[in-house]
Amino acid sequence: MTSRLTSRAAVTDGRGGFHIDTTEVAAPGPGEVRVKIAASGLCHTDHQSLSWDGPLVMGHEGAGYVEALGEGLTHLKHLTEGSPVLLNWAIPCGQCPQCARGSANVCDRSMGVKPELGSPRAAEGHTRWRGQAIQRAFNLGTFSEYTLVRAEALTPLPATVPLDRACILGCGVMTGVGSVLNVAQVQPGESVAVLGCGGVGLSAIQGARIAGAGQVIAIDRNPEALARARPFGATHLLQAPLEDPQGEQLLALLKGLTDGRGVDYAFEATGVHALAFLPLRLVRHGGMALQLSGAHGERSVSLFDFWWNKRYVVPLYGGCQPERDFPRLVEWWQRGQLDLDGMVSRFYALDELPQAMDELLAGRNIKGVVRFA
Known part of the structure; x- marks a missing residue:
């Protein structure tokens, strides 16, 4: 040596x-x-x-x-x-x-x-x-x-x-897939929204598909990035309005897809600190909002956004347990359930x-x- x-x-x-x-x-x-x-x-x-x-x-x-x-x-x-x-x-x-x-x-x-x-x-x-x-x-x-x-x-x-x-x-795949399956523990038939269709966001979408989510809503301002989400498991695509600082227009669009309730789980994967708390507004009462991107900086938030049993979580690395998670990710890839090539x-x-x-x-x-x- x-x-x-x-x-x-x-x-x-x-x-x-x-x-x-x-x-x-x-x-x-x-x-x-x-x-x-x-x-x-x-x-x-x-x-x-x-x-x-x-x-x-x-x-x-x-x-x-x-x-x-x-x-x-x-x-x-x-x-x-x-x-x-x-x-x-x-x-x-x-x-x-x-x-x-x-x-x-x-x-x-x-x-x-x-x-x-x-x-x-x-x-x-x-x-x-x-x-x-x-x-x-x-x-x-x-x-x-x-x-x-x-x-x-x-x-x-x-x-x-x-x-x-x-x-x-x-890193990216573990963070996205793990946050859905290990942290949120999404169940079959539940609804999911993912803000941001980069590597982490698309991994979260794949995790939602693997979990059997009934509705997987991809959200992005960039139409090209948004179009990538469908092959990975998104059931609905929402292009976020450019002039919508409080997310009111986006919220109305999303509630139109969820019978006025909001989704069970919303994941932020944009890295934009101004959007870090937006998932709280997208989830139903008792829903879970998760910030995956590690966005930095200060941002004010209304305490009303937390009301009615909502939970806000900033998970690290999708709750990674290496001996459990990496063999499982490899197995899903081998079965064709997890797309790494794409x-x-x-x-x-x-x-x-x-x-x-x-x-x-x-x-x-x-x-x-x-x-x-």
């Missing part, structure tokens, strides 16, 4: 920019695994990471092959070199109270609640760039030929699964990442994926 490997990677400058450069990735220590990345999906969080403290290796939605194993692995002991794996950015410790109660997506170690449990990242100095130690986005940094991670970040994949599709399971609009080489980011921001793709040779 080579002690350190050179690896081309996308490195941020902490000022809104990035460039492709050569890094060095250390050999795995105890409890660590070095992974050769095969493919990495893009999402809007990658663009946000350009302004985080840098330098930083970008990317958090990846799949690849085990390249080297550290000693003392207590997690996934059956991994071998060459095993295909999916990377998971909410890295559970498996020991804390949250993990014990089935809430690994908000693991105390991963969220920094209990420092005595250690760190979800690989040992210090795991990645070096221009002579200095740097960190990796979400402790993964998947826009890189190689990465070094805690073994708990990995889920084995069947050899038959194409990694340039499977990689998108590790979610990937375009593939890019690492050197094309600037173009890929531009097209992400322009909304031209559902999901773009960087493939490594």
Whole structure:
């Protein structure tokens, strides 16, 4: 095993920019695994990471092959070199109270609640760039030929699964599908509305279809984005009016489809903070509104919007339990119930990442994926 490997990677400058450069990735220590990345999906969080403290290796939605194993692995002991794996950015410790109660997506170690449990990242100095130690986005940094991670970040994949599709399971698909099935727990025949028809929104629509929802209403201002929703399971399409700051026109349209009641569940997946509370107005009394996009910023809301047993939830990562959810997502793909091929609009080489980011921001793709040779 080579002690350190050179690896081309996308490195941020902490000022809104990035460039492709050569890094060095250390050999795995105890409890660590070095992974050769095969493919990495893009999402809007990658663009946000350009302004985080840098330098930083970008990317958090990846799949690849085990390249080297550290000693003392207590997690996934059956991994071998060459095993295909999916990377998971909410890295559970498996020991804390949250993990014990089935809430690994908000693991105390991963969220920094209990420092005595250690760190979800690989040992210090795991990645070096221009002579200095740097960190990796979400402790993964998947826009890189190689990465070094805690073994708990990995889920084995069947050899038959194409990694340039499977990689998108590790963030956007899990967030959307999981929020419907794990968090909202939509039941057959119930009604769902999804605001925003990007990668997360379309994944939520797929989750609603898998759940057997009777009515799945896709909502978007962009007619091209809205048209994408039908093949993934939308039963109705609503183009949101452009001049409707309070959502009154949209609410009237939606109530016209739901016998004046509103839907059982409404999911926000736009990333626009001004729309974060709009789902509360779209659900019936006793309904659930869920904000999936992680929208930031301040926004006022009337307390009346919460009245009559309505619930507002901001789930993280679709309630992901890696050992339960990723095999289930793969099984649905194998059965033809989950469409990953249709979610990937375009593939890019690492050197094309600037173009890929531009097209992400322009909304031209559902999901773009960087493939490594």
